[in-house]
């Protein structure tokens with residue numbers, strides 16, 4: 188989500204450095220998980236992580252090379268486990284990743300590297316758009332990239348699976364939105380070898396927190412025919428920390444994917460709720476997340492988020508009991524970190540990442556709009 192909450196500017200560098208150090212130490216002693224899957228991954232992977240297209244990145248600042256090839260997460264057995272390892276990597280090896288910074292570029296490269304290793308031909312979609320930055324929402328030109336991988340399905344009609352990879356500069360953004368990116372990358376790995384009725388476009392959006400710029404850049408680049416062919420957009424944003432897992436959509440025809448997901452989750456004993464007629468705009472009427480550009484183009488969306496609509500101002504921004512986080516808010520605060528979630532809500536992150544991975548995988552393999 189992009190809406191500005193009171194921001195705590197005291198992110199603790201020493202803590203961040205300690206986390207990075209610990210994670211690097213752990214990465215070195217971590218046992219290889221599964222020989223078969225590692226071999227399988229190696230067989231389909233490009234030898235050099237980012238040789239593909241660093242020049243294609245928007246001409247922002249100089250581009251660093253990702254060298255820790257062996258530290259990249261590898262497929263594991265339980266749904267959500269791979270997603271979690273991506274959250275760990277992004278929040279410890281990169282950290283906060285404000286739009287149009289070196290850290291955001293590094294995150295794009297990480298996503299590109301992971302998708303390339305799975306076997307995808309990755310497209311970068313550079314864009315330059317005016318957004319707003321900081322508490323005072325200063326209008327600023329932002330350069331960033333969407334990172335896109337396409338899996339051909341039985342039909343040329345498309346489902347977009349989207350998650351933004353930038354964060355605010357004052358939070359590690361484990362929930363907002365490494366969690367969505369982690370599930371997107373896990374789904375991209377799972378779906379690579381599975382048949383799907385629709386063509387799937389996995390899109391990691393840049394520059395969401397400064398005005399949902401990446402999703403607008405993506406939709407604006409679609410031709411009228413391509414818009415017509417886009418059956419639905421699934422938005423994954425802040426899905427791991429809040430009390431309750433929700434899926435939102437428009438009503439009527441725009442609710443097809445949401446209602447399918449609610450029914451599938453109920454049949455499979457996964458807790459998933461919705462809020463009908465929810466206001467997903469901020470005070471200025473601007474969409475609070477990446478579904479907005481698709482909604483404006485009349486493309487149905489299903490937007491997954493974990494929060495708690497019964498607490499606080501009942502506006503979806505109080506995610507947990509007010510004794511936790513900053514008055515119940517996690518996103519855009521220094522509480523948006525895995526170690527805090529694990530200590531405060533043991534097992535929640537695993538449960539959520541598993542739930543969203545399973546539900547969205549089911550949509551991508553089984554949902555058909557004509558049914």
Ligand SMILES: [Zn+2]
Pocket residue numbers: 188189351363364395424425
């Ligand atoms: Zn977000």
